[in-house]
Amino acid sequence: MSNSLAIAAVTTTLRHLLQQRFDTDGFGGITVTTRPLDKARDNNITSGDQVNLFLYHTQPNAAWRNMDIPSQVKSGETAQPLLPLNLYYMLTAYAKNDDFPEPTSHRLLGEAMSIFNDHPILSPADIRGALPGINSPEFDLDQQVERVRIVLQALSVDDLFRLWSTFQAPYRISSAYEVSVVLIESRRPAKTPLPVIRRQSDDRGPVVQSDLMSPFPTLTSVQLPNQEGSARLGNVVTINGFHLEGEIVVVLFMNPRLANPIQVSPVPGITGTKIKVELPNDSGNWVAGFxxxxxxxxxxxxxxxxxxxxxxxxxxxxxxxxxRQVIRDANGEVTLVMICSPQVRSQQRVALLLGDREVLAQSRTTQTDRLEFRITGVTPGEYFLRLRIDGVDSLLVDRTVTPPVFDPNQKVSII
Incomplete structure (x- = not known):
């Protein structure tokens, strides 16, 4: 998701695309601005060849409105909906000497429209190139799950007249664009109830049956230890399928945060229908997530x-x-430090689930296994903790005992 700086990040990226093309395609001396229509042609600032990109309107995106945050809000949890926005820009070209004797502004407008036509989607590379500080947690537009798209809009003559009349500015030939969608995440914490320990007696997983077997190696299911919902480093994972025996067998683990798949050799005892593999306890090379x-x-x-x-x-x-036992300060604030495995990358979303509330981790610039959380407005008491990284929670329920219980090592006392 994106934060409240996303609108400024979109405008900066669009301006950078325009300026970069003008600077490299022989259009020397072109100034790209983002000023209001009545201030764009300020002779005290700009009087030469110029392209102005003006954000004149924002509107909620109907498709994303009132939707929960993908991969961050799970069933039974409550969170403030996203703020999804469509941004509307006016692209205007100006030329020195008011296009005399050549229609220079027409050339500039055509080139600018060509640039947006060549970049219908703002890629993460486009955004990072426009924002040198993108590795800072302040800027996270490049991490947004939905890509930002640029679409040319057809405004009527009446719409253009009303828009320019509002600013009492002389009309110049322009084109309008819709840029969508910007997903701004709420800063209010989510409500995250503790999981239910006991399942009903008839609670069964899906059963897959097939009478047609592929002649090629095929996987059918993955079994995690103790019927957990997630694995942990050091666990042995069972992979079921058929035609899995071979002279060389390698298990490949892929995650969007990793540049290359992690290759792990199975434990001895491979059969045609079952493979067991131990996840190496290599905290530095693995990441939590899907x-x-x-x-x-x-x-x-x-x-x-x-x-x-x-x-x-x-x-x-x-x-x-x-x-594990912390005393609130004079402002009612506490600071907790978590030592976790695997290590956390700077761009991963990290939250602490304290009781029924979500607290985001303090910003990080490097890969680390040490996370800091500052919590305000918490009442004294004992709380069970869960660590949520990229939508995956730490395992709070200990299922190695019967009946299962909450893990006492994930409990903190606040005084």
């Missing part, structure tokens, strides 16, 4: 084949809480 896994099988005399992919989630693990 993964897809596949198996590459090389059989004697046959080329290597890669199976279909199945998804699973890797949960973060709270190794330590500092301190």
């Amino acid at each position: 993964y897809t896994l596949g198996v590459r099988v090389t059989q004697t005399g046959q080329p290597s084949r890669t199976t279909n992919e199945l998804s699973f989630s890797l949960a973060p693990q709270i190794l330590d809480i500092i301190p």
